Amino acid sequence: MSNKIILSKEIQMKTTWIVAADKSRARIFEVQGVQQNFREIEDFINPAGDMEQKDLLSDERGHFNGNGRAQQGSDAQPKVDAVQHETELFSRQLSDYLDKARMEHRYDKLCLIAFPKFLGLMRQNLSKEAQKLVQDEMSKDISWFNARDVEDYIKTRLH
Template identity: 35%
Template sequence: MSIWVVVADASRARIFSADKSFSPLVEEEDLSHPKARLHAQELETERMGRAFDSTGEGRHALSREVPPKKQEAQRFARELCERLNTARASGRFERLYIIAAPAFLGILRNCLDDTMQKSVAGTVDKNLAAHDVEEIRRQLPRFL
């Protein structure tokens, strides 16, 4: 039985594997999304437009539907979900645990398809992407 543990935030995802429920975690991949580390103003390519009020002479700035930082997090989550779907379909793991920063965990859940959602054995809403493997293992159930 193969088990995968994904530890992620909006800019980094680490994938660990364990052969058995009590095996130590072995890091398989370390994915990076550097754009998520940029400031919002660095992500914006142009200034937002301005619009006239329907009455009077006022003008106001238009706003984005989704802020640039969140767009980058969504882009990285979709990329990660695609990688996980491919790995699950090819039989690289049977069960999946996800440890992710709370905001990113929500974005990640939204992009997991129904089959992948059934493979998720548990989630932890903590940002441990930069922590060592021992700390990550302590956040998981004793027997995966």
């Protein structure tokens, strides 16, 4: 009989973190216990996510001349543009935060709702252990919804 009581308490104490993110903002909401208490616990902003490539670079692209043969010069193109680089950094920082919180047992389940490209980056950057806690994921950008709309969206779309 006491095992059932302990199990029941464990179920009541489960904490789910819901991450709503895109390249410029990531919000973490917490749903806790049977009451399903919903609250926003973190709001990360990545100002570089909304910047243009030209705003992130201090200089123009370099121009390389030919090596003396009959070649024309060409513009040097970065392999990864600055906006993409900043987006990848933001994804890594968010994933590191989620992994640290996992190690601190701050959540039991994880739900990812993110702009499709950013969701892909999060999948790449989350630790294997954190990936095992992902209960649901959706390719949708709701990071700019107000907290009430995020809660309503989650209640109608996720199990």
